[in-house]
Amino acid sequence: MASAGKEHLYKVLVIGDLGVGKTSIIRRYVHHTYSHNYRATIGVDFALKVLRWGADDTVRLQLWDIAGQERFGNMTRVYYREATGAFIVFDMTRPSTFEAVLKWKADLDSKLMLADGRGIATVLLANKCEQGHPLPANGLKMEQFCKEHGFAGCFETSAKDNLNIDEAANFLVTQIMASEHALLRRAAATDTVTPQLDRRRRSDGCVGCLK
Amino acid sequence: MIIQPGIAKANLGLSREDVTMEDHPLNPNPESRWNTYFKDNEILLQIDKDVRRLYPDMAFFQRPTDYPCQLILDPQNDYETLRRRVEQTTLKAQTVNRNRSGVTNVSVNFFFHTLYLGKHGMNEIVGPIYYTFATDPNSQWKEHAEADTFFCFTNLMSENRDNFIKSLDDSQCGITYKMESVYSMLKEKDQELYFKLLEQNIKPQYFTFRWLTLLLSQEFLLPDVIRIWDTLFSDQDRFHFLILVCCAMLILIRENLLAGDFTVNMRLLQDYPISDVHTILTKAKELQDNS
Numbered sequence: 128m129a130s131a132g133k134e135h136l137y138k139v140l141v142i143g144d145l146g147v148g149k150t151s152i153i154r155r156y157v158h159h160t161y162s163h164n165y166r167a168t169i170g171v172d173f174a175l176k177v178l179r180w181g182a183d184d185t186v187r188l189q190l191w192d193i194a195g196q197e198r199f200g201n202m203t204r205v206y207y208r209e210a211t212g213a214f215i216v217f218d219m220t221r222p223s224t225f226e227a228v229l230k231w232k233a234d235l236d237s238k239l240m241l242a243d244g245r246g247i248a249t250v251l252l253a254n255k256c257e258q259g260h261p262l263p264a265n266g267l268k269m270e271q272f273c274k275e276h277g278f279a280g281c282f283e284t285s286a287k288d289n290l291n292i293d294e295a296a297n298f299l300v301t302q303i304m305a306s307e308h309a310l311l312r313r314a315a316a317t318d319t320v321t322p323q324l325d326r327r328r329r330s331d332g333c334v335g336c337l338k
Numbered sequence: 339m340i341i342q343p344g345i346a347k348a349n350l351g352l353s354r355e356d357v358t359m360e361d362h363p364l365n366p367n368p369e370s371r372w373n374t375y376f377k378d379n380e381i382l383l384q385i386d387k388d389v390r391r392l393y394p395d396m397a398f399f400q401r402p403t404d405y406p407c408q409l410i411l412d413p414q415n416d417y418e419t420l421r422r423r424v425e426q427t428t429l430k431a432q433t434v435n436r437n438r439s440g441v442t443n444v445s446v447n448f449f450f451h452t453l454y455l456g457k458h459g460m461n462e463i464v465g466p467i468y469y470t471f472a473t474d475p476n477s478q479w480k481e482h483a484e485a486d487t488f489f490c491f492t493n494l495m496s497e498n499r500d501n502f503i504k505s506l507d508d509s510q511c512g513i514t515y516k517m518e519s520v521y522s523m524l525k526e527k528d529q530e531l532y533f534k535l536l537e538q539n540i541k542p543q544y545f546t547f548r549w550l551t552l553l554l555s556q557e558f559l560l561p562d563v564i565r566i567w568d569t570l571f572s573d574q575d576r577f578h579f580l581i582l583v584c585c586a587m588l589i590l591i592r593e594n595l596l597a598g599d600f601t602v603n604m605r606l607l608q609d610y611p612i613s614d615v616h617t618i619l620t621k622a623k624e625l626q627d628n629s
Contacts (some may be wrong), residue, residue, distance in 0.1 A: 164391050165391065165394070166392075166394065166556065167391050169459045169462070169548045169551060169556065172608060173544070187601075189601065196459075205541055205544075206543070
């Protein structure tokens with residue numbers, strides 16, 4: 128039966144401000160461990176999580192843990208390439224990290240786009256939820272916030288108490304698969320080649336002959 | 339109510355001047371003492387975080403120093419300890435372990451007085467230097483570890499600081515250029531491996547950024563880091579030799595890299611498998627002599 132199973136490989140970015148718990152979330156998710164202090168991530172860290180999906184599919188998630196400091200801003204373009212999904216993380220006990228969420232989202236959207244021009248599937252994580260502070264807005268407003276700013280969803284997580292991380296990851300995988308299907312359908316529909324000017328691509332430079 | 343930023347000075351005999359008209363906590367003026375105070379607090383918070391994340395697994399970095407700064411500890415003194423200030427700022431959002439306040443207190447003060455530009459990761463460079471001085475068998479040397487560290491760190495950063503400056507990233511002295519030069523040297527020394535990494539789309543940014551900016555301090559155990567630095571700092575062209583070391587590290591695991599797929603290779607490079615630094619240094623020297 129195993130031969131019938133498909134294998135999916137997805138690159139997932141984990142971004143957000145310094146110290147919100149990106150590394151802790153990944154360690155919890157991949158290695159099932161938690162520690163109060165991790166060494167700061169410099170540049171990027173890389174981890175792999177293999178999931179059984181459905182009856183006999185396998186999902187391999189490449190998790191890219193990207194340093195939260197603004198210092199590394201120049202580098203993010205290289206780290207983002209070919210990612211198909213992202214977690215943007217903030218710390219529920221620090222409002223400034225929530226304010227930075229939109230900055231990260233804008234950075235992501237400006238550097239990465241799917242073939243159909245949409246942003247990649249992105250899920251918002253409100254981490255350190257065990258510390259009991261309420262979300263900056265109530266549940267309904269979060270829903271509205273996600274809709275307004277293009278997040279597929281939002282989860283309150285705790286790397287410390289292992290809350291909601293698997294759920295959030297499964298949700299993200301579902302979302303990635305959904306946009307993958309949408310792309311495939313779109314590709315199938317446009318199987319007939321229709322030459323046309325693509326306005327978005329004109330500025331790329333190497334298409335000078337189209338000017 | 340009139341309060342000086344940060345500390346109740348009523349018992350210090352300072353006169354209670356009325357500053358409400360000129361300065362107050364909500365004053366957005368960049369020259370405001372309050373504004374500066376809050377800005378400093380942000381940097382202090384980050385430093386505090388960095389210090390607490392420095393070698394969290396090593397007992398040495400978690401215990402109080404044997405030589406705390408007397409000036410700060412003296413209750414008669416009006417110095418406000420920076421750690422206390424950070425504690426106040428976070429409103430106890432993070433619990434600060436009291437046992438540790440010795441060494442970290444020293445470090446926090448130390449950092450603040452260096453030209454700590456809020457450049458994340460510098461603590462990883464201070465760590466091994468401080469450790470070396472603070473574990474010296476000579477107690478007189480030990481006692482002045484902090485000052486010695488300050489001196490050495492400032493010296494080192496004057497050579498190395500360009501790595502930490504974002505606007506220089508793409509210039510000749512910036513980090514991007516250095517990361518590329520690891521690959522261009524690899525191309526010269528081991529073309530097959532170079533093309534393999536290229537083909538797998540493993541960019542130098544994926545691992546050499548940390549290798550180079552932190553001078554390999556996160557790749558090896560502390561004693562081994564100190565051993566590497568010893569060779570590195572005694573070389574006439576220190577930072578060029580660092581590139582040779584990185585190149586040697588790649589070539590030493592070439593068989594694994596040539597056999598591995600993207601994921602396997604990324605993990606090899608992120609979690610470097612060889613712990614014998616002598617092999618690495620010998621290889622680097624060999625590369626140097628052959629060029």
